[in-house]
Amino acid sequence: xxxxxxxxxxxxxxxxxxxxxxxxxxxxxxxxxxxxxxxxxxxxxxxxxxxxxxxxxxxxxxxxxxxxxxxxxxxxxxxxxxxxxxxxxxxxxxxxxxxxxxxxxxxxxxxxxxxxxxxxxxxxxxxxxxxxxxxxxxxxxxxxxxxxxxxxxxxxxxxxxxxxxxxxxxxxxxxxxxxxxxxxxxxxxxxxxxxxxxxxxxxxxxxxxxxxxxxxxxxxxxxxxxxxxxxxxxxxxxxxxxxxxxxxxxxxxxxxxxxxxxxxxxxxxxxxxxxxxxxxxxxxx
Numbered sequence: 516x517x518x519x520x521x522x523x524x525x526x527x528x529x530x531x532x533x534x535x536x537x538x539x540x541x542x543x544x545x546x547x548x549x550x551x552x553x554x555x556x557x558x559x560x561x562x563x564x565x566x567x568x569x570x571x572x573x574x575x576x577x578x579x580x581x582x583x584x585x586x587x588x589x590x591x592x593x594x595x596x597x598x599x600x601x602x603x604x605x606x607x608x609x610x611x612x613x614x615x616x617x618x619x620x621x622x623x624x625x626x627x628x629x630x631x632x633x634x635x636x637x638x639x640x641x642x643x644x645x646x647x648x649x650x651x652x653x654x655x656x657x658x659x660x661x662x663x664x665x666x667x668x669x670x671x672x673x674x675x676x677x678x679x680x681x682x683x684x685x686x687x688x689x690x691x692x693x694x695x696x697x698x699x700x701x702x703x704x705x706x707x708x709x710x711x712x713x714x715x716x717x718x719x720x721x722x723x724x725x726x727x728x729x730x731x732x733x734x735x736x737x738x739x740x741x742x743x744x745x746x747x748x749x750x751x752x753x754x755x756x757x758x759x760x761x762x763x764x765x766x767x768x769x770x771x772x773x774x775x776x777x778x779x780x781x782x783x784x785x786x787x788x789x790x791x792x793x794x795x796x797x798x799x800x
Contacts, residue, residue, distance in 0.1 A: 533575045537568060537783050554761055554796035559587030561737060561775035563616070565782045569594045574604050579783070581608040583790050589735075589773045590615040590634075591642070598633040605634070613771050614638035614709070614735060619665040619676050620645075620658070628672045638735060638771075639669060640677040640709050652689040652696060659700035666705025677735055679709040685718030694720075698729055708732050710767070711775075712755055713739035713747050722760055722767075731768035737775045738793065747777055749785050751792030762799060 560580055562569060568576040573596045580588060588610055593601060605612055617627055617639050631639055641662065648654045666676040678701070684694035698708070710733045715722055726733070740753030750757060761772075774793070779785035 530575060533568075533572050536571060537579070538781075539579070539783065552798040553794070554758070554798050555764075555772050555793055557586040557772070558584065558790055558793050559589060559613075559771055559773040560585045560786055560790075561589045561591065561616075561773040563591040564774065564776045564779060564786055566591070568782055573601070577604050577608055577610060580786070581610050583787050584794060585774075585786075585790060586610065587771060587773070588612050589640070589771075592616075593630075598630050602634055611635055614640050614677065614773075616640050616642040616679065618642070619669070620661050624665065624668055628669065628674060631674055632672065636674070638675050638677045638707070638709075639665075640679050640735070641665075642679050643681060649683055649693070650688070652691040652693065655684075655688065655691075655693040655696045656700055659697050659706075662697070662706045663700075663702050666702065670705060675707055675734075676705060677707045677709045679737070680711050680718075681714045682718035685715070685720050694718075698725075698732060703732060707734040707768075709735040709737065710769075711737040711739070712757075712760065713737070713741055713775075716741050716755055717745065723763060726763050726767040730766050733767040733769055735771040735773065736767075736769055737773050738789065739775045739777075749776065749779075749792070750774060750789035752788070757793075758796060761796070 562576075565576055565580070568579070573594050577588070586609065588605075590612055612634050613636060615631065615634070615636050619627065619639055619641050627639060644658055648658050662676055662678060669676050678697060680694060684697065685692060710722060710725070712722060738750050738757065740748045740750050740755050742748040742753045774786060774789040776785045776789070
């Protein structure tokens with residue numbers, strides 16, 4: 516879930532070309548009016564959803580995201596843009612970027628930490644694990660230890676490591692559930708969890724049960740729905756009960772909520788539909 520494209524804002528395309536490309540008539544304000552007692556105070560977007568647009572123009576894609584009404588974004592690659600330029604665009608649009616998908620298990624952590632500080636990230640999210648790590652329970656235990664080590668280094672820079680699940684973590688290895696190993700063997704002070712609702716549902720697990728057994732462990736989540744055939748779809752168009760799940764956000768520890776769709780046929784329509792559904796959800800009376 517990482518990548519880098521050639522586009523760096525309007526240096527590649529101008530506004531008219533971009534709007535024609537994505538089928539928009541303008542980038543005038545289209546955010547719905549604020550309603551009382553929203554279920555989510557801030558709705559975020561995992562920018563992997565709009566990666567094809569980011570490859571064309573980072574700046575105009577961020578502007579479009581803000582105009583729809585998103586207030587937070589989660590990066591999955593920076594598409595060639597410099598951190599200082601990204602921060603300027605974010606600040607100018609009223610966006611914040613509390614997290615990014617990276618790999619904390621290899622590479623230069625100091626560089627990751629420097630970039631995170633410049634962009635205002637709080638969380639560095641391990642997006643997945645290498646295939647070789649997925650083969651046995653013991654390898655998941657070693658991954659948990661490596662996440663703890665990275666988390667300790669991150670804490671020294673006022674950052675926190677997080678782990679994002681897919682569905683493979685819920686298939687037993689050596690009579691153990693890998694996701695449970697990661698939860699049990701990572702230090703909650705060093706490693707939090709980014710819960711992906713689609714992939715947990717795909718793995719035939721109940722997020723409410725995890726909230727009950729591990730309260731406070733889930734600071735971030737991905738909001739993505741499952742259609743009747745098991746594929747990913749826009750939030751509110753599938754069978755996941757978002758209202759029930761999100762009403763447990765305090766128990767879970769959730770603070771950041773990112774819409775995501777891995778392969779949207781129309782990225783603009785997708786992120787707008789998910790936003791509009793979530794924006795209409797009210798807290799229970």
